[in-house]
Amino acid sequence: MKKPFVTQEQLQNIAAQYPTPFHLYDERGIRENARRLKAAFSWNPGFREYFAVKATPTPAILKLLREEGCGVDCSSLTELMMSERCGFGGEEIMFSSNDTPPEEFSMAHRLGATINLDDITHIDCLKETLGTLPETVSCRFNPGGVFSIGASKEGFQVMDNPGDAKYGFTRGQLFEGFRRLKELGVKYFGLHSFLASNTLSNEYYPTLAGILFQLAADLKRETGCHIRFINLSGGVGVPYRPEQTANDIFAIGEGVRRQYESILVPAGMGDVAIFTELGRFMLAPYGCLVTRAIHEKHTYKEYIGVDACAADLMRPAMYGAYHHITVMGKEDAPCDHIYDVTGCLCENNDKFAVDRALPRIDMGDLLVIHDTGAHGHAMGYNYNGRLRSAEILLREDGSTELIRRAETPEDYFATVVW
Incomplete structure (x- = not known):
């Protein structure tokens, strides 16, 4: 049975002060959840959560998350402006947009944000817009086809169709794009992908991590690019229905750690930082x-x-x-x-x-x-x-x-x- 985080007496007092309807947020729950996520990935010294601003673009909430060590993931000019006004800057900001107007790349660059490119053609757009490319650039990968994890021990099947999604580079484009970015002076690289939404399976993130970690190892071997971070994006869900079981973020973090140690460490990439970009899991x-x-x-x-x-x-x-x-x-x-x-x-x-x-x-x-x-x-x-x-x-x-x-x-x- 789902229980509200507020009592009837509390809510009656709040509703007497503020007319219904209204959205109510639980500061204690938000802070405790942010700390659980950080603890679950504490094995990775470079770990950072980049909260997806689009999920809850409310300055008071963003400031609260910043106090807990989170960055922000922005997808538009106004989200960048909001993040700046909330005190975020530099590597605290990830800019992940698509079909991006050039002025938004300019704004992200001015703030020192890490730019996460959605398409290979955006490399030339970024070059034309900025003149000199940033030292660090990330690219978003789309493997195409259908992504699926069979019924897990939680009894939940994950299935989505990346091939129908408008986002990301193909594998071939990714290798070509990394080489092109390196030629244009980029020194450090990031890798990003999102394959499924609102998953209720502790296996989703580790499975995605395995795909991205192997891809990163292949990219390093074939292009010589220095991959500094891998962003597992979002997709870790919440149980909207009372009969559903919540994800165990510690089991998820441990599953990602095992993939990291079995794939990246042997490839000489034990310094890669792990980023997440959660919205629903952090706040819903x-x-x-x-x-x-x-x-x-x-x-x-x-x-x-x-x-x-x-x-x-x-x-x-x-x-x-x-x-x-x-x-x-x-x-x-x-x-x-x-x-x-x-x-x-x-x-x-x-x-x-x-x-x-x-x-x-x-x-x-x-x-x-x-x-x-x-x-x-x-x-x-x-x-x-x-x-x-x-x-x-x-x-x-x-x-x-x-x-x-x-x-x-x-x-x-x-x-x-x-």
């Missing part, structure tokens, strides 16, 4: 969307209307994604009602839950929609003129801090030329 369980039941409808189905909508959390409408729901104060009540929990958009897919078994919901009840700390508020939008909600941080001492106010109609009209 430590954020929730708090909303209030405001309508009930009895037609062909039973509906509960809440004051949040897909403008606050797009994943259920966009992907059909499952997010667990707790009716506060009724955690132990029988789930003997079947509801669709809906928002107010003029779209039939604006539903947080479909045919969900829940306790009886009364008007005014507070509902916690779990695991929205990543790709939650970040994916908000203004369709139907709906305004995005506030973000609030629950501090370790139990106090709260408003870290992003709710949008107002003035914000919505601010860009209009009348």
Whole structure:
């Protein structure tokens, strides 16, 4: 059973101060999780987590993660600007974009960020934009085909289709690209790849690591390039459903270490730093969307209307994604009602839950929609003129801090030329 990180009494007090809906984040959980990740990879002296800004582009959260030793992975000009304003600079920033406008390469270079190229043609674009290439450049690898790990001991099968993804170099392009970059004066190299999303298997990262470590050894042998780091990117998931088992980050770190020692160390590459680029794993369980039941409808189905909508959390409408729901104060009540929990958009897919078994919901009840700390508020939008909600941080001492106010109609009209 999933339990909120906040009590009913706490939430009632918070909701009395801040109107629902709002996104709430757990400072203690975020910090403890960042420390677990760091400990799991402490065997690698150069390890660093580059938090994927796109998952939760909220300055207060980014600053908190920086205090825990994390860097940031940016994919746009505004994410670079936000990271700079939060105090990140130099090697604390990884810039991983695609179809990149030249001015974004310029901004990344000005900040001293490590640039992670998505395509072989971007080498010449980078040269034309900067004149002289940076000392360190990374490249993103796409092996093509279908990536799959059979049913693991966790009972979860990982499968994705890199061949359909728009990202990355082919293997042949990678070798050609490294040689070209070396000719242009690049001294140090990085390797990056992302093969599957939201995996619930302790085997995914070690399997990916084995692929990248062998590729790195081949690249060094055939091109002579000095590979300084390997970025395992994201893909380590979280259990959105209560019956799912969470990943064991220590088992994952140990699996990567075994691959490192069996492949890279014999290849004379025992100095390679390991980077991660996690978003969902770092933040999703430590954020929730708090909303209030405001309508009930009895037609062909039973509906509960809440004051949040897909403008606050797009994943259920966009992907059909499952997010667990707790009716506060009724955690132990029988789930003997079947509801669709809906928002107010003029779209039939604006539903947080479909045919969900829940306790009886009364008007005014507070509902916690779990695991929205990543790709939650970040994916908000203004369709139907709906305004995005506030973000609030629950501090370790139990106090709260408003870290992003709710949008107002003035914000919505601010860009209009009348």
